[in-house]
Amino acid sequence: MSRLHDALMQYVEIRRAFGTKLTEPASTLAQFVAFLEREGASRITTALALQWAMAPQGVQRATWARRLSMVRGFARWLNALDPQTEVPPPGALPGRRRRRRPYIFTDDEVCRLMAEAARRRSRTGLRPLTYTTLIGLLAATGLRPGEALALDTADVNLDDDLLSIRQSKFGKARIVPLHASAGEALRQYVAHRDALCTRPHSPAFLLSEQGRRVLGNAARRMFAVVSCAVGLRPPLRGRRWGRGPRLQDFRHTFATRRLVEWYQAGLDVARELPKLSTYLGHVELGLTYWYIEAVPELLVHATTRIGSTRVPGGSR
Secondary structure (H helix, E strand, O other), X not given: OOHHHHHHHHHHHHHHHOOOOOHHHHHHHHHHHHHHHHOOOXXXXXXXXXXXXXXXXXXXXXXXXXXXHHHHHHHHHHHHHOOOOOOOOOOOOOOOOOOOOOOOOOHHHHHXXXXXXXXXXXXXXXXXXXXXXXXXXXXXXXXXXXXXXXXXXXXXXXXXXXXXXXXXXXXXXXXXXXXXXXXXXXXXXXXXXHHHOOOOOXXXXXXXXXXXXXXXXXXXXXHXXXXXXXXXXXXXXXXXXXXXOOOHHHHHHHHHHHHHHHHHOOOOHHHHHHHHHHHHOXXXXXXXHHHHHHOHHHHHHHHHHHHHOOOOOOXX
16 A cells, blocks of 8 residues: 555544544545556645546536545645645635525425335335335435434334434434324334344344345435436436435425425414424524525515514614
């Protein structure tokens, strides 16, 4: 192994020791080090970092900027050990990632997606059962897809209809109560799952065809296939998934519906919002406010609400 490869392993180990998962950066930086080795470089230079960061074509500039920012963090740490390491300057590749406008599923679309998932081919019967349950669980709870896939059987309390979320995006554990209908659906899943897979190879609650934990990449691919089948995405080409609704959009749909219901009921949404923020596991309230800005219907509700609280003379 090269000196740069050894340095990267040490960098990742140190970062993870401080509580950072560093999953994507570790993989991406390994590609960068491999690129440097192919170029015959023994040290990081700004020129090579820029060349590598801008290699992908047909992507947003924000993607280039993100790749360079990962290199910058590694280079900054390595520079303390080897002053000849060049650290790419901030702003060398400006680019702000535009947050995608959420797709809000209708009830009919959720039903069609679940029905299509139930028709997936399967040797054991687990694949359609698990993906139907995954879609229903995301729609009913607003969990992040990664949180749902990370659930172990021990995290699902079906006696009290509670989920223990331990592997959250921000490391913020929380308890998520289930609606009675969702709890009943999960109990049915458990009964069928245990009959189909008597000796699972994983403690995961949602099991793959092989009795293992469902991986995020596999779940996204399957959802893309199902979405195409019901007409929510263009047909897939090769290994490309195309653009369209994502598993994450079930979370957006859940949050949006709660906010719309509160506005329609005449509730003080500003007072209710912290409850939704806590339920969703947001680390700050501003992340929940984003839904009001991102969904036109909510923005209309909010504007109407603000307008109705104005007093004559234009003050609030």
